[in-house]
Amino acid sequence: MVRKTIKVNYLARVEGEGAFKVVVRDGVVESAELSIFEPPRFFEALLRGRAYSEAPDITARICGICPVAYQMSSVHAMEQALGVQVTGPLRDLRRLLYCGEWIESHTLHVYMLHAPDFLGYEGAIDMARDHGDAVRRGLALKKAGNEILTLLGGREIHPINVRVGGFYRVPTRRELQPLAEKMKWARDAALETVRWVASFDFPDNERDYELVALSHPDEYPFNEGRIVSNRGLDITSDAYDLHFEESHVERSTALHSRLRERGAYLVGPLARYSLNFSRLSPMAQQAAREAGLGIVCANPYRSIIVRAVEALYACDEALRIIDAYQPPDQPAVQIEPRAGVGCAATEAPRGLLYHRYRLEADGSIAEARIVPPTSQNQASIEADLASFVGQWLDLPDDQLRHRCEQTVRNYDPCISCSTHFLRLELDRG
Amino acid sequence: MAAVRRKPRLAVWKFASCDGCQLTLLDCEDELLAVAEALDIAYFPEATRAAVKGCYDLSLVEGSITTTHDAERIQDVRRRSRALITIGACATSGGIQALRNFADVREYAQVVYARPDYIHSLATSTAIADHVPVDFELRGCPINKRQLVEVISAFLVGRRPVTPAHSVCIECKLRGNVCVTVAHGTPCLGPVTHAGCDAICPSYDRGCYGCYGPMESPNAPALSAKLGELGMGQRDLTRIYRTFNAGSPAFRKESERNGP
Known part of the structure; x- marks a missing residue:
């Protein structure tokens, strides 16, 4: 019996600390395990007893890469619990802020974390030696996304201007205008990005995923919509717990999220794109077609193109919002604390992010639950490894290991979102 | 050579x-x-x-x-x-x-x-x-x-970094911000918080929430008395010092002085 174990003990170019192990026996993949050794930080426990108004600032600290996603899911869940709705220009500004995070986060992943796999470099700084123009374009595009976050949120990481009910201070039309010029440049750079990544070589690997994303009748989803899938799931976020469950698996000791009825599923760019292609702007749709994407994409390696298309869409959408913006009368809707339960899912760059809170009468948090996207994608990441590794077994060890790493990086896993992740102890049986 | x-x-x-x-x-x-x-x-x-x-x-x-x-x-x-x-x-x-x-x-x-x-x-x-x-x-x-x-x-x-240890208040003055506490009665941790952010929160009509931790020589009890006058109860006072720098000695001590 020939047994071979491929191990990477510290996965590079992902956010947070993770590792994986694939066991192959007689040419057959026996097991594939993604492990997370991010120390737990117990957010759901430490949120108890805090004021409802503190949730956006505290939950932002779950992830420095996608703090806006945590702020958005928390404010929407709180607003549902408190019986208020944020509409009009305040809603548009939230969408604009999310555009900034998508541009920043997607561009970081495309240029600095993922492209080096396709072009054969250890990282973007290496890659800059031969692809200096591309790396500089990536950095400038990332910066353009960050400028939205800085102007509207106060800073790039852990923005300070988001509150339950709206914002602390809203910009004037004039303050937003300089962003429009930046976004016009950014849109061109994003289009070039789509063309650049479309020229990479992609392994021909597709899988039949259950794709889960928000879907909204009028817009590509950021903040609102029903949770839908390509296998007939179509629910509001209130029904999330009826359809999804998390299990604490002894083998990996990380919480895995599954659909109660059908098991593993996939969230993130592939799912959003495949379920919402018709809601992309015409420019983004055209760029996707030219890049060779169909209206559905089930090849996880091509997620780099989908991220580039989504970044392009986010630039286009940011421009639309800035052009149409008329400042609201008040920076936030008035809130009266009350007891209640609220939940919401929004689209973090990496996929669906679900929050649920129960509040006491004085607005203190009695219970909190947070399901980050990477927790939901764990089962699909492992299934990808199990299903793809077999075809690469002839490769030398270091190349094989690199292919496995790339397969994990397809998901842009954000392991720092560690509310649900713990130390791994492998069962060696 | x-x-x-x-x-x-x-x-x-x-x-x-x-x-x-x-x-x-x-x-x-x-x-x-x-x-x-x-x-x-x-x-x-x-x-x-x-x-x-x-x-x-x-x-x-x-x-x-x-x-x-x-x-x-x-x-x-x-x-x-x-x-x-x-x-x-x-x-x-x-x-x-x-x-x-x-x-x-x-x-x-x-x-x-x-x-x-x-x-x-x-x-x-x-x-x-x-x-x-x-x-x-x-x-x-x-x-x-x-x-x-x-x-x-x-x-x-090979030199020491220049990162001022004064409070966020000084940064507000440098930016020409109107004091959110004095002008609007907004609770603000600026007087006890270490500079470095360029007073972002007050610039966005919000009180500082202390994410840079305590300044070099904070007088937190005096600030707590002022925040109390603005209507903050003990529970809120405990919460406000107990966030991202809850473990720093000055903020820990002040949070414990105000509650369990």
Whole structure:
């Protein structure tokens, strides 16, 4: 019996600390395990007893890469619990802020974390030696996304201007205008990005995923919509717990999220794109077609193109919002604390992010639950490894290991979102 | 012939954290390639697979110590680092996860996990300086990009970084902000909070929430009395000092003075 174990003990170019192990026996993949050794930080426990108004600032600290996603899911869940709705220009500004995070986060992943796999470099700084123009374009595009976050949120990481009910201070039309010029440049750079990544070589690997994303009748989803899938799931976020469950698996000791009825599923760019292609702007749709994407994409390696298309869409959408913006009368809707339960899912760059809170009468948090996207994608990441590794077994060890790493990086896993992740102890049986 | 001088080796380490402070280095979009010219980025797993083993001239450490494994790992990092600089509130005061220091971590584990017996976590989240000598601490949740570039530049020429230790109030004055507390009665931690953010919150009509931690010589009881006059009860006072720098001695003490 020939047994071979491929191990990477510290996965590079992902956010947070993770590792994986694939066991192959007689040419057959026996097991594939993604492990997370991010120390737990117990957010759901430490949120108890805090004021409802503190949730956006505290939950932002779950992830420095996608703090806006945590702020958005928390404010929407709180607003549902408190019986208020944020509409009009305040809603548009939230969408604009999310555009900034998508541009920043997607561009970081495309240029600095993922492209080096396709072009054969250890990282973007290496890659800059031969692809200096591309790396500089990536950095400038990332910066353009960050400028939205800085102007509207106060800073790039852990923005300070988001509150339950709206914002602390809203910009004037004039303050937003300089962003429009930046976004016009950014849109061109994003289009070039789509063309650049479309020229990479992609392994021909597709899988039949259950794709889960928000879907909204009028817009590509950021903040609102029903949770839908390509296998007939179509629910509001209130029904999330009826359809999804998390299990604490002894083998990996990380919480895995599954659909109660059908098991593993996939969230993130592939799912959003495949379920919402018709809601992309015409420019983004055209760029996707030219890049060779169909209206559905089930090849996880091509997620780099989908991220580039989504970044392009986010630039286009940011421009639309800035052009149409008329400042609201008040920076936030008035809130009266009350007891209640609220939940919401929004689209973090990496996929669906679900929050649920129960509040006491004085607005203190009695219970909190947070399901980050990477927790939901764990089962699909492992299934990808199990299903793809077999075809690469002839490769030398270091190349094989690199292919496995790339397969994990397809998901842009954000392991720092560690509310649900713990130390791994492998069962060696 | 003069010997070619080796570029100083930089390592970036992560402990319990959100990754935001190390991301700040990648957010230096205009400076990153120049930093990579001046320093050999020898270990930075978030950015590159390449890893140089051995010792490093400058280690940037993000995150707090929350496990026995990490308590051992930081000793190893210290041994292999000529200069060790902590970046951010987690590394400097334990971060938001230090709220466990005021609670029972076993109860926390039961709330979050179905099988708390699988969890191996220390009862406290502590700053790096509680475990090893630290050469410099850069404050903030997250750190400021401009200050990070200053810290790296100062290291390269062998001087102390210029990062003022005064309060956020001074930054408000420098920006010409109207005081949100005096003018609008908005509770603000600016008088006791370490400068470095450029007074972002008051510039957005919001009170400072102390994410840079205490300034050098804070008079927190005097501020609490003022906040009390503005209508904050004891519970709110405890909460306001107990966030991202809850583990810093000055904020911990003041939060405990106001509540359990």
